[in-house]
Amino acid sequence: MELSFTQGRWNYESWGGFDPISSSNAKPPGVELWAVFDVPQHHIDASWKNLTHTLSGLFCASINFLESTATYSTPEWSFPPASGNVRYGTLPCEAVCTENLTPWLKLLPCRDKAGIALLLDRPSLYRGFYHSQRGRCVLAKSSSVYLLLDRGLVAELKFPNKENGKSAANGLTSENFWSNPSFELSVNPDRIFLEESSSHSKSLSILYMFQVEKYSESEPFDIGLMWKVPVAWLCQQTPLHASRFLMGSGNERGAIAISLKSTQFTEGFMSANSKDGSCELRVDVFQVVPWYVKVYFHSLRVFVDQQPRAVSDFIEKIHVSPSKDKMSPGVMEVVLKLPCRVNTAALTIEFDKGFLRIDEYPPDANQGFDIPSAIISFPNFHASMVFLEDDSLNRSPLLSKFQEKCPVMSYTEVLLVPLTTPDFSMPYNVITIKCTVFALYFGSLLNVLQRRVAEEERFLKAKAAKKTGRLPLLLSKLSAKLRGSGINQD
Amino acid sequence: MEKLKKKIGSFSFWNWVIASIIFRLILIYFPKNLNLSSRPEVSTPLTSFRRLAEGYWLKQSSMSSYAGSMYHGSPLLLSLLGPLTVKRIEGQPNHLLYSLVSVIADVVSAMLIRATGQNLRLAYLRSLESLDLVKQIDVSEFLFSGDIAALIYLCNPFTIVACVGLSTSPIENMAVILCLYGACSRLIPLAAFGWVIATHLSLYPAILIIPVIFLLGCGPDSPPRKLFLQRHQQKEVLNQLKLPPGFSWGPIIHFAFWAFLWSVYVLVLCGISLKQFGGLWEMFKSTYGFILTVEDLSPNIGVLWYFFAEVFEFFRNFFLIVFHVNILFMILPLSIRLRHRPCYLAFVYVAICSMLKSYPSVGDSALYLGLLGWFVNELADMQFSLFLFCGYVGVSLLSPVMHNLWIWRGTGNANFYFTTAMVYACLQIVLVVEGVSAVLNHDRKLRILITGKP
Numbered sequence: 001m002e003l004s005f006t007q008g009r010w011n012y013e014s015w016g017g018f019d020p021i022s023s024s025n026a027k028p029p030g031v032e033l034w035a036v037f038d039v040p041q042h043h044i045d046a047s048w049k050n051l052t053h054t055l056s057g058l059f060c061a062s063i064n065f066l067e068s069t070a071t072y073s074t075p076e077w078s079f080p081p082a083s084g085n086v087r088y089g090t091l092p093c094e095a096v097c098t099e100n101l102t103p104w105l106k107l108l109p110c111r112d113k114a115g116i117a118l119l120l121d122r123p124s125l126y127r128g129f130y131h132s133q134r135g136r137c138v139l140a141k142s143s144s145v146y147l148l149l150d151r152g153l154v155a156e157l158k159f160p161n162k163e164n165g166k167s168a169a170n171g172l173t174s175e176n177f178w179s180n181p182s183f184e185l186s187v188n189p190d191r192i193f194l195e196e197s198s199s200h201s202k203s204l205s206i207l208y209m210f211q212v213e214k215y216s217e218s219e220p221f222d223i224g225l226m227w228k229v230p231v232a233w234l235c236q237q238t239p240l241h242a243s244r245f246l247m248g249s250g251n252e253r254g255a256i257a258i259s260l261k262s263t264q265f266t267e268g269f270m271s272a273n274s275k276d277g278s279c280e281l282r283v284d285v286f287q288v289v290p291w292y293v294k295v296y297f298h299s300l301r302v303f304v305d306q307q308p309r310a311v312s313d314f315i316e317k318i319h320v321s322p323s324k325d326k327m328s329p330g331v332m333e334v335v336l337k338l339p340c341r342v343n344t345a346a347l348t349i350e351f352d353k354g355f356l357r358i359d360e361y362p363p364d365a366n367q368g369f370d371i372p373s374a375i376i377s378f379p380n381f382h383a384s385m386v387f388l389e390d391d392s393l394n395r396s397p398l399l400s401k402f403q404e405k406c407p408v409m410s411y412t413e414v415l416l417v418p419l420t421t422p423d424f425s426m427p428y429n430v431i432t433i434k435c436t437v438f439a440l441y442f443g444s445l446l447n448v449l450q451r452r453v454a455e456e457e458r459f460l461k462a463k464a465a466k467k468t469g470r471l472p473l474l475l476s477k478l479s480a481k482l483r484g485s486g487i488n489q490d
Numbered sequence: 491m492e493k494l495k496k497k498i499g500s501f502s503f504w505n506w507v508i509a510s511i512i513f514r515l516i517l518i519y520f521p522k523n524l525n526l527s528s529r530p531e532v533s534t535p536l537t538s539f540r541r542l543a544e545g546y547w548l549k550q551s552s553m554s555s556y557a558g559s560m561y562h563g564s565p566l567l568l569s570l571l572g573p574l575t576v577k578r579i580e581g582q583p584n585h586l587l588y589s590l591v592s593v594i595a596d597v598v599s600a601m602l603i604r605a606t607g608q609n610l611r612l613a614y615l616r617s618l619e620s621l622d623l624v625k626q627i628d629v630s631e632f633l634f635s636g637d638i639a640a641l642i643y644l645c646n647p648f649t650i651v652a653c654v655g656l657s658t659s660p661i662e663n664m665a666v667i668l669c670l671y672g673a674c675s676r677l678i679p680l681a682a683f684g685w686v687i688a689t690h691l692s693l694y695p696a697i698l699i700i701p702v703i704f705l706l707g708c709g710p711d712s713p714p715r716k717l718f719l720q721r722h723q724q725k726e727v728l729n730q731l732k733l734p735p736g737f738s739w740g741p742i743i744h745f746a747f748w749a750f751l752w753s754v755y756v757l758v759l760c761g762i763s764l765k766q767f768g769g770l771w772e773m774f775k776s777t778y779g780f781i782l783t784v785e786d787l788s789p790n791i792g793v794l795w796y797f798f799a800e801v802f803e804f805f806r807n808f809f810l811i812v813f814h815v816n817i818l819f820m821i822l823p824l825s826i827r828l829r830h831r832p833c834y835l836a837f838v839y840v841a842i843c844s845m846l847k848s849y850p851s852v853g854d855s856a857l858y859l860g861l862l863g864w865f866v867n868e869l870a871d872m873q874f875s876l877f878l879f880c881g882y883v884g885v886s887l888l889s890p891v892m893h894n895l896w897i898w899r900g901t902g903n904a905n906f907y908f909t910t911a912m913v914y915a916c917l918q919i920v921l922v923v924e925g926v927s928a929v930l931n932h933d934r935k936l937r938i939l940i941t942g943k944p
Contacts, residue, residue, distance in 0.1 A: 250898040253528070294560065296540060298547035322548065322558020325785055330558065352540075355787040357799050420897060422904045427800040430908070434797045437912060438816060441845075441919045445820060448927045449827045453934060483873055 001035040003055060003063075007096040009413065012242075016235025017410050019148075019205070020384055020402050028373035028411040030092040031063060037085045048072065048087045060099040065091060073288045073331045076319050088288070092370040092414040147189070147208040147223070183231070186224040193387035193399070207387055207399075237263040239281060240338075240345070242376040244412035251420040253352045256295075258285060258374060258412065260338075260345045279340040282316075284407075285347065287374040289330040291323040292354035293417055297332070299350040305343050314338060314345075325354070353419050361421060368418040373411040381408045503637045507600065510644040511593060517654045518589045526655030531889060534849035535786045536562055536692065539575070539588070539656035546572030554767030556776040559785070564691055565763045565773065566756065567658065585656055592653040595660040599860075600640040602664075602671040607636020607864050609674045610833060613710040614867070621713065621721050623939055632867055639863025646860065647886070652853035659853020662691045666857060669698060670836055673705040678741060681706070682748035690756055693781050694843040697817070700825050701839065704832035706741040711831040713936050721940055782814065784848045789907055791889065792850040793915050796908045817846050827930070834868070834929055837861040838922060845918040852886075855918075865929070872928040874920060881917040885910055 010026035017026070035051060037044045049067045056063040066072055072089035189208035210223060240260040248254035260283065289295050302314050316335045323330035338345050382405045464476070526532055527539050535541065545561025545568050548554065555561050555568055574588040583589075611632065618624055643649055652659045669684030671677075681702060688695035761770050780786070787799045794813065801809055820842060828835045837858060844854035862869070889910045895902030 251900070252897050291559075294558075296544050296560075298544050318551075320551070320553075322553075322560060324557075325559040352788075355789070355795070355799060357787065357803075359803060420904070422796065422799045426905065427802065430796055430800045433912065434793055437793065437915055437919070438813070440916070441922075442816065442819075444919070444923045445926065446823060448923050448930070449823050451927075451930075453931070 001033075001051070003031070003033045003059075005031055005059075005061065005094075005096045005100050010411070012238065012410055014235070017238035017241075018236040018381070018408060020404070020406070026411065028090060028092065029414055030090060030094040030370075030372075031061060031066075032088075032090045033063065033066060034086060034088040037087065041085075044085060044087065045069070048089075052089070059103050062091065062094060069328050070291055070326060071329065073321070073329050075286055075331065075333060077284065077286075077317075077333050077335070090288070090372045092372045147185075147210070147225075148205060184226045184228060186222065186226070195385050195387055205385055234264070238376075238408055238410050239263070239378050239381060240283065240342075240376075242374075242410050242412050244374055244415060246415050246417065247348065248350075251353055251418060253350065254417070255299075255348050255350045256287075256289075256371070256415065257346055257348045258287075258376070260342075260376070262343055280337045281340050281342065282378065282380050283336040283338060283345075284377045284379060285332070285334040285336065285374060286377075287332045288372050289323065289332070289351070290369065290371065291325055291327070291329055292356055292369065292419065293330070293351050293371060294323065294354055295330050295332070295349055295351045297322065297349070299348075301348050302336075303344075303346040303348070304338065305345075353417065355420065355422075358422060358424055358427065361424075365421045365424070366418070368416040371415040371417060373414050375409055375411060377407045377409040379407045382406065503604075503641065506641050507597070507644060510650070511597065514589075514593050514596070514650060514653055517650065518586065518593075519583055521583075526651055527657070529651075529655065529890065530789050530893065531791045531852050531886075532651055532655035533657045534790050534851045535788060536781070536849050537657035537659050537662075537851055537853065539585070539658075542568065542571060542658065543575040546575055554764070554772065556767070556772055562777055562780045563658065564777065565760050567661070567691065569763065571658075588656055589654065592656070592660045595664045596644060596649060596653050599660070599664045599667045600644045602667045603643055603860055603863075604636040604640035606667075606671045606674045606833075607634075607639045609636075610710050610864055611635050611867075613712060617712040617718075621717060621936070621940065622725060623936070635864050635866050638866055639860055642863040643856065643860030646856050648852040648856035648859065652851065652856055657851065657853055658691070659851060659856070662688065663853065663857045665691060666695050666698065666840065669695070669702065670705075670833065670861075673702045674710055674833065676706070676741065678706065678744050679748045682745055683752050686749055686752040686756055690753075692847075693778050694817070694847055695840075697821055697839050697843070698836055700821060701832040701836035702745065703742055704825075704829055704835065706745055707737045707739070708830070708832065711833050714830045714933055717937060717940055724940075781848050782810070784810065786849075789893070789904070789911075790849055790851060791911055791914055792845075792847065793908070793911050794848055796904060796911075813846065817842055824926075828926070831929065833861075834865060837865070838926060841918065841922050841925075845915060845922070862925075865925075868932045869925060869928045871931060873924050878917060878921055878924075881913070885914045885917065889914070 004027040006027040006029050009029055012026075015026075033052070033055070035048065037047050039047055052063050052067045055061075066089035071091075072087050075086055075088050185208075187210060190211050191209040193207040193209065195204040195206070239262075241263050242258065242260050244256065244258045246254055247257050297320050300311060300318075302309050302311050304314060314336055316337045317333075318335070319331075319333045321328070321331040332349075334347070336345070336347075384405050385402045387399050387402065464473075533539060541561050542563065544558075545555035545563070548557055548561070549568060549572065555565065561568070571588065571591070574591065575585070577587055578584060579586060611634065615632070649660075665684050665688035667684075669681050669688055672679075672681030672684055685695065685698060685702060688698070757770060760773055764770065764773055784794055784798050787795050789795055797809070798806065821839070824835060824838055828838070840861060841858040844850055844858055847854065889907070892902060892906040892910050896904055896907050
C-alpha cells in the first residue's frame with residue numbers, strides 16, 4: 001500500500017526525473033492511494049472501502065471520498081504487481097494541511113519537540129513549491145542524514161564550464177573530494193559512497209553520509225553547504241518529457257492531449273543505440289478520467305513528429321475500461337512503441353462534457369472539476385542507483401531503497417475542466433412550471449375529447465338571449481374573432 | 491381537363507422530390523456536415539452518430555458495446571450501420587455512405603407516405619359516396635393529401651437537418667411509416683415487421699399497436715359508423731347503399747402471429763450478438779432502461795432534462811412514473827373517441843410521443859409534421875394554424891441562439907434554453923389539442939349534413 005499527500009507539482013524540467021528520488025518519490029498533487037490486496041476478488045472492494053475509511057480517520061483527510069466506485073479504478077499493467085488485485089484512487093484537489101502531519105509525528109517518541117522532527121517547521125514547509133509526505137517508512141537502526149550529489153552536478157563539477165575560467169580538472173578521489181573548489185561543506189561527512197556504473201550516464205552520483213549520533217546538545221549537528229562558485233547543472237531527465245493539456249473551447253466538448261517531447265537524454269540514448277536501426281522506445285500511459293468527462297475512445301489519434309499517423313502503427317497494446325455514468329471512471333492504459341529518434345509525439349482523445357444533477361456539484365461549482373494526473377512510465381529504463389558498500393552487514397535501508405529496480409515514472413499535470421452548471425436557485429420554479437405545462441396538456445386534451453358541442457351551443461345561445469347590454473355583446477364578438485374561425489361560423 | 495390537372499400535379503411532385511434530394515446532397519458535401527451532428531436538437535444520446543461509432547469501436551475491440559454509458563441503441567443497428575462509420579472513401583466527405591443511407595431512408599419514407607395518403611383519400615371518397623354526400627361536398631377541391639404529406643416530409647427543414655446531421659431518426663421514422671403503410675394496405679407481414687422494428691429501435695412506437703389493430707379490423711379513416719347507420723335508415727327505401735363492414739378479428743390474429751414471429755427473430759439475433767456480454771437483459775437495461783430512467787441529462791429540445799437535473803432525489807422515481815404514465819393515460823380516451831379514424835389516432839399518438847418522450851429531437855417532430863399532411867382536408871378549419879407555424883419557425887431559430895449563449899459564450903444560463911424548449915412543448919400541445927378538436931368538428935359537420943340537426 002502506498003499513500004501520499006502532496007502539495008505542488010514536481011518540476012520535471014528543473015529537478016530531473018530519472019533518479020530514484022524523482023521517479024518513485026515525486027507524486028501527483030493531492031492525495032494518491034494505491035493498494036494491492038491479498039483477499040479473494042469479490043472481497044477486494046469491501047476491503048478497499050475499509051481501508052479508505054481507516055486512513056481517513058488516521059490522517060484527518062477526506063480519503064473516504066475514494067470509497068465510491070466512481071473514484072477508484074483497477075489498473076492492469078501500470079503497477080508492477082500486474083494482477084486484478086490493485087486498486088488505485090486519487091483526489092487531485094485535496095489540500096494538504098498541518099493536520100496531516102500530526103499522525104507522522106505521533107509515531108516519533110518526542111513528536112515535534114526534539115529530534116529530527118524539529119526540521120518540520122510548518123510555516124516554512126508549506127511555503128515551499130513542493131512538499132510531499134509518503135507512507136512508506138523504512139526503519140533504521142541509527143539516524144543518518146544523507147546528501148546526494150546528482151549525476152548532473154557531478155558531471156558539472158568534474159568538468160566545469162570553460163567560460164568560468166577554471167580549467168583545472170579536479171581529480172576525483174574519494175578522500176579529499178570535499179576540497180572541491182566549487183563548494184564547501186561545514187561538516188565533514190563520515191562516509192562517502194560512490195555509485196557503481198550507470199548504464200545511462202557517463203558520470204556517477206556521490207552520496208555523503210553524516211551520522212547524527214556523534215553529535216549532542218553541546219555539539220549540535222549543523223550541516224551547511226556553501227557555493228563558492230556559481231554552478232548550474234542539469235539533472236538527468238526522463239527519456240521523454242510528458243505534459244498534458246486540454247484542447248477546445250466551450251462547455252460542451254473538448255479534447256485531452258498528452259504530448260511527449262524528447263529531452264537531452266534521448267539524444268544521448270539515440271547516439272548510444274545508433275547502430276541498432278530498429279530500436280524502439282516503449283512508453284506506458286495510464287490515464288483515469290472521471291465519468292462526467294465522457295471520452296470517445298474511437299477518436300484516439302496519434303501524432304508522431306507532428307504528423308498524424310495510423311493508430312495501429314504505434315500502439316502495441318491498449319486496454320480501456322469505459323466509464324459508466326455515476327458508477328466507475330474511464331480507464332485507459334496504452335503501451336506505445338515509438339522510434340528512438342522521435343522528436344515529439346502526441347496522443348489526443350476527444351470527450352463530451354456531462355451534465356450533473358444539482359446535488360452532485362461541489363459547493364464551488366464554477367471552479368470546475370479535476371482530471372487526475374496521468375502516469376507515463378518507461379519500463380525499459382530503471383531508476384536505481386547502486387552504491388559501493390564495504391560493510392554489507394550494516395546495510396543502510398536508504399541504500400537498499402535506492403537499489404530497488406523500479407521503472408522510470410513521471411506524472412503529468414492535473415487538468416481542470418469547467419462544466420456547465422444549471423441554475424441552482426431554480427428547483428421549485430422548474431418543478432412548478434413543468435408540472436403546469438403537463439397539466440395544460442392533460443386538461444385541455446381531455447376537455448376536447450369529452451366536449452358535447454351541441455349542448456354548449458344551446459347553452460351559449462340561451463345565455464346570449466338573456467344578455468341585453470352592448471358591451472358584453474361586443475366582448476363576445478371580439479373573443480370569437482380572436483379565436484379565428486369560430487364554432488358559429490357557417 | 492381532370493387528367494391534365496392530375497398530370498401537372500404529379501409532374502411538379504417529382505420535381506420537388508428531386509430538388510429536395512439534391513439539396514440534401516449539397517448539404518452533405520459541406521465541410522463537416524455543417525456541424526449539425528453536434529447540435530443537441532438533432533442528436534440525442536439515443537440517436538447520436540458519434541455514440542454509434544463509439545459502440546462499434548467497443549464491439550470491434552471485443553468489448554460489450556454497452557460497456558460504457560455511451561451507446562444505447564439496438565445491436566442490429568450496430569451491425570448494419572457500424573461499418574459505415576469507419577469506411578472512408580478518398581476525396582469524399584467523411585461519412586458519405588451513412589448520409590446516403592439516411593437520404594435513401596427519407597425518400598423511401600416519403601414514397602410510403604404518398605402511397606398511404608392516396609389510400610386514405612380513396613377511402614374517404616368512397617365513404618362519402620356511400621353516405622351519398624358527394625353532391626353536398628365539393629369533391630374536386632379535395633387536395634391530394636398523399637402528395638402533400640410526402641412533400642411536407644421531404645422538404646421539412648427538420649427532416650433535412652436530421653438527415654444531414656447523421657442521426658438515426660430517419661431510420662426510426664421509416665420503420666413507423668412502414669408499419670402504418672402495411673396496416674393501411676392490408677400487408678400484414680410488412681405491418682408486423684415495421685411495428686417490431688420501430689418498437690425495438692425506440693420504445694415508444696409500441697403504442698401504435700392500437701391504431702394498427704383498428705386499421706386492420708375496420709379499415710382506413712372513415713366517418714363514424716353511426717352516420718352510416720343513420721343514412722342507411724334514411725335511404726332504405728330509395729337505394730341499397732352498402733354498409734361498411736364491421737370489425738373483423740381475422741386480420742388481427744394474423745397480425746399477432748406475424749408480430750410474434752418477427753419479435754422472436756429480432757430477439758434471437760440480438761441474443762446471439764450479445765451472448766458473451768450479458769445477453770438480452772443487458773440490452774434491455776441499456777436501451778429501454780436508459781429511456782425510461784432518463785439517466786443522461788444533456789440538454790435537448792424536450793423538457794425532461796432540466797426537470798430531472800433540478801428535482802430532488804427523493805421524488806425522482808415518482809416523477810418518472812408520472813411523466814411516463816402521462817403518455818399511457820391518454821391512449822384510452824383517444825382511442826375511444828377516434829376509433830373510426832385509426833390513421834389520425836396514429837398521428838396523435840406519434841405527436842404525443844414526440845412531445846413527451848425522454849430524449850426528443852427534431853427528427854421525431856419531422857415525423858408527425860409529415861403525417862399531418864394526410865389530413866389537410868379534415869383539418870382545413872383548424873384554429874391557430876398561423877400562430878403554430880410562426881411559433882415553430884421562431885423556436886427553431888431561437889433555440890440554437892439560446893444554446894450558444896449558454897454553452898459557448900457563457901453569457902446566458904440554462905433557463906434561456908429551457909424556456910425555448912418549454913415554448914416548443916406548449917406549441918406541440920396546442921397543435922395536438924386543436925387538431926383533435928378540428929377532426930371532431932369535421933365529423934360533427936358531416937353529422938349535421940346527414941341528419942340536419944346539430
